[in-house]
Amino acid sequence: MKVAVKQWHAVAYWKWDTGATTEQDANADEDAEDDVCGICRVSFEGCCPTCKMPGDDCPLIWGQCTHVFHMHCLLKWLNTASSKQQCPMDRRTWVTAERKVDR
Amino acid sequence: MQPRPLNEPTVSPDAPGVQEAMSYLHDRDMFPELLRFRNAGLLKCFAWVEEEVAMHMEQWEAKMAVQSISRLIQRVYEWYIAWEHAPAFMKHARGEYIALFRARWLACLPPSFTLGLRLFLRTTLPTLPANERLFHILEQLGISERFDKTFIDVMFDEVEQKILDTCPGMWREPRLDSIRKSAKDLEERWLTMVYGHMFVRTQNSENAMMMVTGRLDHFISRNLVELRTSEIFDIIVDFPDTLPAVQDLRLCMARSLYRPDFIEGLREVVNQRILQPAADTDDIITFYVSLIRCLRIIDPQGVILHKVAPPIRKYLRDRPDAVRCIVKRMTDENESFMQEGEQVVPIQQVHEPFDDYTDPHWLPEPLDAGADFRTTRPMDIVSTLVSIYDTQDLFIKELQHLLAGRLLAVRNSPLDEEIRNVEMLKMRFGEAPLQVCAVMLKDMTDSRRTNTHLHGEEPHPLYTTVISRLFWPTIQPVPLKMPGQFKTLQDSFEADFHKFKPDKNLKWVPQLGAVSLKLDLEDRTVEVEATPIQAGVIELFSEQNADTWNVELLMQKLGGIDRVLVQSALDFWIGEGVVKDEGHTYKLLERAEAMTGAPRPLMVEEAPPVDEKEKHQAEQMKIYWQFIQGMLTNLSSLPIDRIQAMLKFAPGYDRSVQELAVFLESARREGLVIFNNGAWKLAKK
Ligand SMILES: [Zn+2]
Ligand SMILES: [Zn+2]
Ligand SMILES: [Zn+2]
Numbered sequence: 001m002k003v004a005v006k007q008w009h010a011v012a013y014w015k016w017d018t019g020a021t022t023e024q025d026a027n028a029d030e031d032a033e034d035d036v037c038g039i040c041r042v043s044f045e046g047c048c049p050t051c052k053m054p055g056d057d058c059p060l061i062w063g064q065c066t067h068v069f070h071m072h073c074l075l076k077w078l079n080t081a082s083s084k085q086q087c088p089m090d091r092r093t094w095v096t097a098e099r100k101v102d103r
Numbered sequence: 104m105q106p107r108p109l110n111e112p113t114v115s116p117d118a119p120g121v122q123e124a125m126s127y128l129h130d131r132d133m134f135p136e137l138l139r140f141r142n143a144g145l146l147k148c149f150a151w152v153e154e155e156v157a158m159h160m161e162q163w164e165a166k167m168a169v170q171s172i173s174r175l176i177q178r179v180y181e182w183y184i185a186w187e188h189a190p191a192f193m194k195h196a197r198g199e200y201i202a203l204f205r206a207r208w209l210a211c212l213p214p215s216f217t218l219g220l221r222l223f224l225r226t227t228l229p230t231l232p233a234n235e236r237l238f239h240i241l242e243q244l245g246i247s248e249r250f251d252k253t254f255i256d257v258m259f260d261e262v263e264q265k266i267l268d269t270c271p272g273m274w275r276e277p278r279l280d281s282i283r284k285s286a287k288d289l290e291e292r293w294l295t296m297v298y299g300h301m302f303v304r305t306q307n308s309e310n311a312m313m314m315v316t317g318r319l320d321h322f323i324s325r326n327l328v329e330l331r332t333s334e335i336f337d338i339i340v341d342f343p344d345t346l347p348a349v350q351d352l353r354l355c356m357a358r359s360l361y362r363p364d365f366i367e368g369l370r371e372v373v374n375q376r377i378l379q380p381a382a383d384t385d386d387i388i389t390f391y392v393s394l395i396r397c398l399r400i401i402d403p404q405g406v407i408l409h410k411v412a413p414p415i416r417k418y419l420r421d422r423p424d425a426v427r428c429i430v431k432r433m434t435d436e437n438e439s440f441m442q443e444g445e446q447v448v449p450i451q452q453v454h455e456p457f458d459d460y461t462d463p464h465w466l467p468e469p470l471d472a473g474a475d476f477r478t479t480r481p482m483d484i485v486s487t488l489v490s491i492y493d494t495q496d497l498f499i500k501e502l503q504h505l506l507a508g509r510l511l512a513v514r515n516s517p518l519d520e521e522i523r524n525v526e527m528l529k530m531r532f533g534e535a536p537l538q539v540c541a542v543m544l545k546d547m548t549d550s551r552r553t554n555t556h557l558h559g560e561e562p563h564p565l566y567t568t569v570i571s572r573l574f575w576p577t578i579q580p581v582p583l584k585m586p587g588q589f590k591t592l593q594d595s596f597e598a599d600f601h602k603f604k605p606d607k608n609l610k611w612v613p614q615l616g617a618v619s620l621k622l623d624l625e626d627r628t629v630e631v632e633a634t635p636i637q638a639g640v641i642e643l644f645s646e647q648n649a650d651t652w653n654v655e656l657l658m659q660k661l662g663g664i665d666r667v668l669v670q671s672a673l674d675f676w677i678g679e680g681v682v683k684d685e686g687h688t689y690k691l692l693e694r695a696e697a698m699t700g701a702p703r704p705l706m707v708e709e710a711p712p713v714d715e716k717e718k719h720q721a722e723q724m725k726i727y728w729q730f731i732q733g734m735l736t737n738l739s740s741l742p743i744d745r746i747q748a749m750l751k752f753a754p755g756y757d758r759s760v761q762e763l764a765v766f767l768e769s770a771r772r773e774g775l776v777i778f779n780n781g782a783w784k785l786a787k788k
Contacts, residue, residue, distance in 0.1 A: 001623065001624050001625075001644065001645045001650075001691060002622070002623040002624055002645065003587075003588070003620060003621075003622055003623075003642055003645040003692060004620065004621040004622075004623065005564040005565075005588060005589070005592070005619075005620060005622065005638075006564065006588070006619040006621055006630075007564060007566065007618070007619040007637075008565050008566070008568050008592065008616065008617075008619075009565055009567075009568070009616045009618070010565060010566070010567045010568070010569065010596075010611065010612060010613070010616045010635070010636070011511060011567070011611075011612045011613045011615040011616045012567050012568070012569050012570070012595070012609045012612060013569065013570045013571065013578075013609075013610050013612060014569050014570075014571065014572075014604070014607045014608065014609060015570035015572075015577075015608045015609075015610055016606060016608075017601075017605070017606050017607055017608045023239075027124060029713050030488065043573055043599060045571065045573050046573050051543075052538055052541070053541075053545055054542060054571045054573070054574065055549075055571060055607075056604075058572075059606070068656075069167060071223060072467045091697050094412060103407070
């Protein structure tokens, strides 16, 4: 018997490639799924309080300190006087990391 | 001087001898004496008239033929005329004679005469102008005066008959106008005939006519309202075709006099026809919507609706599937919840009290409004329906589910309709609650772009909808791993996707979606629509030297999915005649076999005893227990329809509500769930 796929309509969901968890534990990703932005406490796959659309419209930003935030959340934070241009999690001076493109 | 029988010749009072005798008596002032003598004779002879009356009335009562009444009147009139003769100079005694005759003969009429007269008069209606003499007789005999009420009744009878003849079931054209017109016409001819003889158009007769006219109009309204009330169910169901009937009702009900009965009738209909367990939820909603539309016409201030609607609303609130029905129709293109010129009312405003005194059509609250009545903001139908519930969360949830189902079912059809729907719903529910739906739609359009980007315009076997997981209904994970060419397709798409969107990874939801397959077998080709699990199973059978499998191995090869899922996929292929059950193994049928296609349960297990079967089904349902448990944890309690609807999102779920009910019942016996107020909830541990 030969099985020919005429049309397969499949469903998938997207997830940010946060580097750290990539491929590390394929089976545990259901547990690790609730990574939230340290500023707004909303999931990375959700969107920051000012955005309505998740994903490309509300991207993430990586710091050299390895902390990750919604980009909009972090920029807003850095615009405040109290931020002193530091990462809100570890108070090190914020330096945006170059996004490593792909494995 | 003495009355005689009709057939005896009378002596003319002007004959020479009589004249002389009269002058003699006159000269001696004996007329009073003479009159007494004559009246005494009259009274004595009245027995003849009495007999005649009795005879005709007996005939009437025996046969109920109006001719008896007609003959009676003719006959009595003959007596009346015959005995009227008196010497010319005694004419001043005539008044006394008329009074005496009328009193005597009317006194001997039995009660049944009233009805007889009424029916007799009705036969005269068609040829009224030809009956001038008759009405003269009726007046002379004092019938017009004594039975004036009957004369009016006859007219009312006629109008009632007209309504009965021309109105029942006639809802598609206005009737009231023509009834009023013909009543007016009848009235003019009839009253002129009846009263015209009594007093010639004096102020009195005008007044009498006015009074009758007013009563007649009331009478028409009351009768028509009564009739339409008895037909109200069909009128509402067939609305708007029945618009003319509804408008007639509005005109009739301008007097609030008939409102209590109308409201009562409406309530009864609602109770008997609508608030019944057997009534379909969709039909109840349809009826409610039509009811609202009809009553808007009949009673724009909404008092009647306010009195009739609450039981329907409560009933709908308790119907588990009502939200779903409403949402489905809200988003259905063919549904006309909106009427022309109607404005979408944001739902937040619905519960606010509302009195717009700047409205030129503003009216004070009607007297029968009742203390709890409040003029509310004019609502469109959808707002009215949504306001059945205290919150709109239910609707948003349901919308999300509905949209999810629809979106995942569309292949490549345009999304315009869904987009338009969501836009319209935004106006209603506000932007924020519908944000999830907006994201879902954006996922769809983004997916289209992604697929086009990765595959070009060429047809490609795989089309992947990439969703933003948090904005879709919760999807329960299933550890399905697609085998063979499916895996290849997935992997290549996944890699391409990651290249296209380097900061994103793709996670499959393998159990969702659908596959169109073509199986080339030795002797035939099978084309079929399958679920991914079914496709995965048959893919394994197509591997080389792998035409026989057992369930355990299939489970393992597919990533460790549950036995029930594999079993039901195998059943699907057995049903398609592609796979054969060989006891513990399943074999691919490269060549079709005669017995294929017969449903397996019939061959394997010959009608197990009910308990056994139930147990078996419940066993198979266990896989879904975790889904049910999750639902009930999140939503506390759910009616069975909702559980069933949500389980549709579980992989491979194809149980009927009945099977689900059996399972829930067995779970209840085990103390896992409780059933209360039509809904299931988890038993507290
Ligand atoms: Zn954030
Ligand atoms: Zn944002
Ligand atoms: Zn940091």
